[in-house]
Amino acid sequence: MKERQFMFATIALILGGMLAIQFETTNNPVVRDTRDLWELRADLEKEKQRQQELNEEFERYSELLNQYKGEGKDEKIQAMEKALWDLKKQAGLTTISGQGIVITIEPFSEELIGVGQPVPKIDPDMLRRLVNELNRYDANEISIDGQRVVSKTPIREVNGNIYINNEPVSSFPIEIRVLAKDNEKLHQKIIASPAVEEFIRENFLVESKQTAKVILPAFDKDMKVKFMKPAKEET
Amino acid sequence: MWLPVLGLLLGLLLGFMSDIRVPPEYANYLSIAVLAALDTLFGGIRAHLQGSFEDKVFITGFFFNILLAAGLAYLGVHLGIDLYLAAIFAFGVRLFNNIAVIRRLIISKWSDSRKKA
Numbered sequence: 001m002k003e004r005q006f007m008f009a010t011i012a013l014i015l016g017g018m019l020a021i022q023f024e025t026t027n028n029p030v031v032r033d034t035r036d037l038w039e040l041r042a043d044l045e046k047e048k049q050r051q052q053e054l055n056e057e058f059e060r061y062s063e064l065l066n067q068y069k070g071e072g073k074d075e076k077i078q079a080m081e082k083a084l085w086d087l088k089k090q091a092g093l094t095t096i097s098g099q100g101i102v103i104t105i106e107p108f109s110e111e112l113i114g115v116g117q118p119v120p121k122i123d124p125d126m127l128r129r130l131v132n133e134l135n136r137y138d139a140n141e142i143s144i145d146g147q148r149v150v151s152k153t154p155i156r157e158v159n160g161n162i163y164i165n166n167e168p169v170s171s172f173p174i175e176i177r178v179l180a181k182d183n184e185k186l187h188q189k190i191i192a193s194p195a196v197e198e199f200i201r202e203n204f205l206v207e208s209k210q211t212a213k214v215i216l217p218a219f220d221k222d223m224k225v226k227f228m229k230p231a232k233e234e235t
Numbered sequence: 236m237w238l239p240v241l242g243l244l245l246g247l248l249l250g251f252m253s254d255i256r257v258p259p260e261y262a263n264y265l266s267i268a269v270l271a272a273l274d275t276l277f278g279g280i281r282a283h284l285q286g287s288f289e290d291k292v293f294i295t296g297f298f299f300n301i302l303l304a305a306g307l308a309y310l311g312v313h314l315g316i317d318l319y320l321a322a323i324f325a326f327g328v329r330l331f332n333n334i335a336v337i338r339r340l341i342i343s344k345w346s347d348s349r350k351k352a
Contacts, residue, residue: 007290008279009242011297015272016246017253022265024250025257 092150092219096141098179100214101187104207105199106173120203122174124157127164130195131155134178137189141179141216145169148219165221177214184210264305267322271300274326277333284340300326 035043067079088094107120131149134142142149147164155164162169180186187208190196196206257265275297282288304322311318 004283004288004290005236005238007293008239008276008283011272011276011279011293012239012242013246013249014297015269015276016243016248017250018246018265018269018272020247020250021253021255021257022262022269024254025259025262025265029256029259029262 091223092141092148093223095215095218096179097213097215099183099210099212100141100177100179100216101183101190101208101210102214103176103178103190104173104209105176105204108203108205121160122162122202122204124155124162126195126198126202127155127162129198130176130193133193133195134176134180134186134190137186137193138181139178139186140181143177143216145174145176146217148217150219150223152223153219165219177216179214179216263319264308267304267308267319267326268301270323270326270330271304272297274330274333275300277330277337281333281336281340284337284344 064079064083068076070076070079085094089096105122127144131142131144144155144164147153147167147169149164153165155162157163158168178186187210191206191208199206275293278296279288279293282293304319304326307322308319311321
């Protein structure tokens with residue numbers, strides 16, 4: 001009788017082990033790492049960059065914290081004003097100037113397109129793609145035809161006209177001003193970018209120039225905030 | 236009575252602690268093996284309650300059923316027929332039968348002991 005109990009116990013033990021392994025397998029299956037050497041290197045590089053960015057952010061905030069903690073009311077207010085100014089700058093609510101590039105878009109001359117052909121039209125998708133690509137090449141600030149492009153800027157077509165920030169784009173040439181981290185790089189990249197190729201396919205001439213000083217206007221519309229709530233201060 | 240339950244718990248604990256995972260392509264076989272093992276265990280309990288338990292049948296049944304089920308599944312994969320369904324079906328039906336018989340046996344035992352008391 002005792003023997004039988006042990007037998008059952010052994011079988012139950014094996015069954016339990018199998019059940020547990022099966023359970024583990026179905027609930028969190030083995031994910032194989034299939035990255036090759038180059039991918040691993042690229043990922044490592046990315047993580048290192050991220051670490052650096054985080055470190056920089058940490059330093060910035062600890063500096064800010066020190067300023068807040070610093071004595072004197074004036075300093076506190078000054079620090080807050082500076083923080084507010086920085087945020088406004090980030091949101092695109094201030095006029096900004098600096099070394100940048102100017103991209104102009106205009107239709108090819110009639111000889112190139114051929115006489116009697118209709119004047120080419122810009123599709124808002126093309127502009128959006130160009131903006132996306134500019135952002136991808138590390139553009140910091142962008143304005144199109146005197147309209148600052150911020151995170152909420154709409155680029156739409158209404159009755160055959162392009163509207164940016166709900167303002168119609170005036171006639172050609174359209175001027176896009178960009179401030180970037182590395183102007184030279186952006187200039188090179190954007191000339192060869194697929195977005196610009198798209199413009200050329202649609203019979204537009206796109207030129208990019210580096211300029212010592214470009215001025216980008218502030219975003220002058222109301223910034224409507226729909227989905228944000230003030231965070232509660234933790235005590 | 237408590238020894239098998241203890242064994243089961245110990246097995247579960249070991250399985251979870253060891254962090255062994257089966258590659259996904261073999262998970263099917265393991266699931267069938269688990270089913271076979273469950274079937275054998277319940278069959279053993281039933282035989283024990285009915286008084287027709289035999290050690291050799293139980294032990295060989297356990298391993299043989301597992302191997303047969305996994306082998307059937309393997310064959311099915313290579314023939315392109317879902318043979319593992321046959322194993323699941325057979326074991327599923329037997330599992331239910333066995334559990335039903337065990338339930339009846341336990342109930343009759345319980346009512347007997349109440350009548351005596």
